[in-house]
Amino acid sequence: MKNQTTKDRPQRILDTALLLFYNSGYFNTSVHDIQHAADVSIGSIYHHFGNKQGIARALYHHLADQMTEAVFQIMAENAGLYRQGRAFLDYLFAMAETAPAAMHYILCARHQEFMPGEKSICSSKPFERIQQRIRQAMDQGEIRKLDPAIASAALFGGAIRLIHLRLDGVLDRPLSDCAAETWQCAWRCVALQ
Amino acid sequence: MKNQTTKDRPQRILDTALLLFYNSGYFNTSVHDIQHAADVSIGSIYHHFGNKQGIARALYHHLADQMTEAVFQIMAENAGLYRQGRAFLDYLFAMAETAPAAMHYILCARHQEFMPGEKSICSSKPFERIQQRIRQAMDQGEIRKLDPAIASAALFGGAIRLIHLRLDGVLDRPLSDCAAETWQCAWRCVALQ
DNA sequence: GTCTATATTTAGATAGAC
DNA sequence: GTCTATCTAAATATAGAC
Known part of the structure; x- marks a missing residue:
């Protein structure tokens, strides 16, 4: 039903989150925003990253x-x-x-x-x-x-x-x-x- | 009842907000936090500044x-x-x-x-x-x-x-x-x- | 101008089926 | 692993008495 994976979901979530954080900032971006823009379920996000901070930390370590x-x-x-x-x-x-x-x-x-x-x-x-x-x-x-x-x-x-x-x-x-x-x-x- | 004004309330609100913004950031600071720390009612804050952004803008223009x-x-x-x-x-x-x-x-x-x-x-x-x-x-x-x-x-x-x-x-x-x-x-x- | 009490919205997070 | 539906807490903001 949802967008099929050209990239794996965790990566797509991170890419989307990074873009939204850039455009609006971390605090102006809700998990729902990420979920919607990445065309992924909210359950998937929490499964992979635990919470919103988890996305931020994964992104940070990856880029650092x-x-x-x-x-x-x-x-x-x-x-x-x-x-x-x-x-x-x-x-x-x-x-x-x-x-x-x-x-x-x-x-x-x-x-x-x-x-x-x-x-x-x-x-x-x-x-x-x-x-x-x-x-x-x-x-x-x-x-x-x-x-x-x-x-x-x-x-x-x-x-x-x-x-x-x-x-x-x-x-x-x-x-x-x-x-x-x-x-x-x-x-x-x-x-x- | 509440803290008597050594400084006028608007100024005390701004000073308090600035301190909280510094310690926790704008988004981690709620209007209730400001209200509590400044020992002022929440109604007073909205009366003087309209909304949370109003505090930020007043602060910004003042300092700039x-x-x-x-x-x-x-x-x-x-x-x-x-x-x-x-x-x-x-x-x-x-x-x-x-x-x-x-x-x-x-x-x-x-x-x-x-x-x-x-x-x-x-x-x-x-x-x-x-x-x-x-x-x-x-x-x-x-x-x-x-x-x-x-x-x-x-x-x-x-x-x-x-x-x-x-x-x-x-x-x-x-x-x-x-x-x-x-x-x-x-x-x-x-x-x- | 100041206050308390309350309304409204939305965020983060969870449950549980598939 | 992924999904939908739902819960809960908290934040912004308002109403209206004083």
Whole structure:
């Protein structure tokens, strides 16, 4: 009767929820909304995810893992913080354009409000890894010695800000057009000379 | 019977709501919560603000106006973008420490989710004014010529990122300790040399 | 302007057949 | 695993006395 599975139901539920969360926010999206938009029964949702928070958590871990993997791959495939940082920025900007709902959920959503106890994404694996790399680059004399938190914020704060503006509809230019100049600006913050 | 007014009720309602929004978020705060914490009747709240959104909007305009005033004052009292920017950063950092709930509401809350149609704070007067000033500084040769949006993000993205981290409990150092280094980093992005 | 009591709606969640 | 029908709690908002 219901929509036959091109994708399995749990995945379809997650995809639908992510889209609705992006368009309306977590709290403005009811389980009934998800059920309806995903063309799935409400029983199915509760069977797979337990409760509404369960959807949010599954989504969060899925996307955070994805980003962690991307970060480690970028570290492995690029040499030097300058190129690694640029590759990461390109990854973030590209994802914000091609998968805005996912990027918004990772970077803009107020996780603590609907997933109490969940670690902030900023203090989780991918961002930890980057800060660790920044520290290393300082020790190796690749960049200036700065407070690591300030250095991280300086290097990626501008990019993250632009992503926020873009996803909130304030910036109407595709982020890819901003990548080079943004990274040039950011690198000056930490460059040795 | 109820708490006698040291402050007038509307103000007490707003103060209480702001605090609760900060601690739990807008959607996790019910009108009953506000009513109870402010020691005011629910009828009083609806009399003054019409509905829950009305509280949020009053709060928003009040705080945005406050920030607009501060920005214009900073512009008037300081000469040159370097000093003006530093003064603005100091203002933001100080406010994040002394009035975290207000700062959080202005910079971190997802306004569009609970005040549909309201202009984003980032495209409202105070931030408009700053971007205008940045443009002017480019024309006058005080800083490099860059895309204005990128320049704004570069100059204040790091600071705003640190505020987010601080208010989300990720950063445990007072922001005032970070001001000098943060601004030094930021200025390098746009400095002529 | 302020209050209490109440109405209305809708959300999250469960039960139990298939 | 999936479905429909239903329950329950809680939230927003209103009515109307004082």
